[in-house]
Amino acid sequence: MTLSIGERAEALIAELGISSPSELDIEAIAFDSQVEVVYEKMSGCEATLVGFRDRAIATINPSGVRGRERFSVAHELGHWHLHRGRSFACRVDDPSANLASDRHFEKEADTFASHLLLPRMLFNPAVAAYGAPTFQQITRIANEFETSITATALRLVSVNTLPVIVACYDRKGKRWAIPAADIPRRWVLKDKVDEDSYTFDMLHSGKECAGLFKQPADVWFQNNDAGKYELREQCIPSFDGGALVLLYLESPMLSAGFDWNVNRRYNEHGSYVTRRSTAR
Numbered sequence: 001m002t003l004s005i006g007e008r009a010e011a012l013i014a015e016l017g018i019s020s021p022s023e024l025d026i027e028a029i030a031f032d033s034q035v036e037v038v039y040e041k042m043s044g045c046e047a048t049l050v051g052f053r054d055r056a057i058a059t060i061n062p063s064g065v066r067g068r069e070r071f072s073v074a075h076e077l078g079h080w081h082l083h084r085g086r087s088f089a090c091r092v093d094d095p096s097a098n099l100a101s102d103r104h105f106e107k108e109a110d111t112f113a114s115h116l117l118l119p120r121m122l123f124n125p126a127v128a129a130y131g132a133p134t135f136q137q138i139t140r141i142a143n144e145f146e147t148s149i150t151a152t153a154l155r156l157v158s159v160n161t162l163p164v165i166v167a168c169y170d171r172k173g174k175r176w177a178i179p180a181a182d183i184p185r186r187w188v189l190k191d192k193v194d195e196d197s198y199t200f201d202m203l204h205s206g207k208e209c210a211g212l213f214k215q216p217a218d219v220w221f222q223n224n225d226a227g228k229y230e231l232r233e234q235c236i237p238s239f240d241g242g243a244l245v246l247l248y249l250e251s252p253m254l255s256a257g258f259d260w261n262v263n264r265r266y267n268e269h270g271s272y273v274t275r276r277s278t279a280r
């Protein structure tokens with residue numbers, strides 16, 4: 001049986017007998033993998049990994065933000081466990097930085113890092129305690145695990161226990177969006193922030209979004225029938241000047257059938273289907 005990258009990271013946590021978030025001491029975990037962690041000012045990259053035989057040194061650019069530093073250490077540990085024999089100079093200090101990139105090794109190291117710092121066996125119970133957590137509650141979980149809010153929100157998506165989409169928008173439109181795996185592919189997010197959304201109010205007039213609020217789904221989705229459905233929306237400012245958006249789809253959206261009127265179409269394998277090939 002071959003373990004996935006995430007399972008390998010979680011297996012490492014299980015082997016170390018870690019049973020609470022406070023025991024996720026990333027330097028100690030690194031030490032156990034024979035990786036020494038050094039904090040040193042660098043220009044041009046956030047973290048490096050230099051290995052020699054069965055030992056390595058991970059050098060981390062001190063950012064003053066503990067969650068980001070910890071993610072960098074965990075990312076380099078990912079390279080060490082997954083890509084041994086190479087050296088790395090990484091720009092990443094937050095997983096959202098790699099979303100737009102297709103650099104294979106960087107994505108793998110991010111996957112390893114998010115599973116190492118937010119392993120399912122500790123993270124899922126923390127989430128379940130809140131039901132569908134708001135950003136305030138995600139922030140509490142992030143503080144408990146010493147991770148960034150973005151990394152924690154993205155982990156909420158990847159564990160796929162809730163019908164959630166985490167996205168980043170700015171005044172120009174969508175930067176990225178990640179849906180939980182079980183969200184039907186029929187739902188297509190709008191490219192621009194709708195002026196009826198709370199996110200629009202925050203981006204244009206700085207109005208805070210105090211909690212999760214109900215919205216008609218056509219505020220967020222371009223599907224013709226979206227107005228018949230509801231979702232819940234919350235947003236917070238992202239560290240790079242945009243809006244980090246949390247959307248929970250109500251259950252009718254999850255059982256909605258395929259929508260032939262949507263602009264983009266996917267076959268049952270999730271592949272894009274052109275309008276011409278579906279016309280009969």
Ligand SMILES: [Zn+2]
Binds near residue numbers: 105
């Ligand atoms: Zn890297």
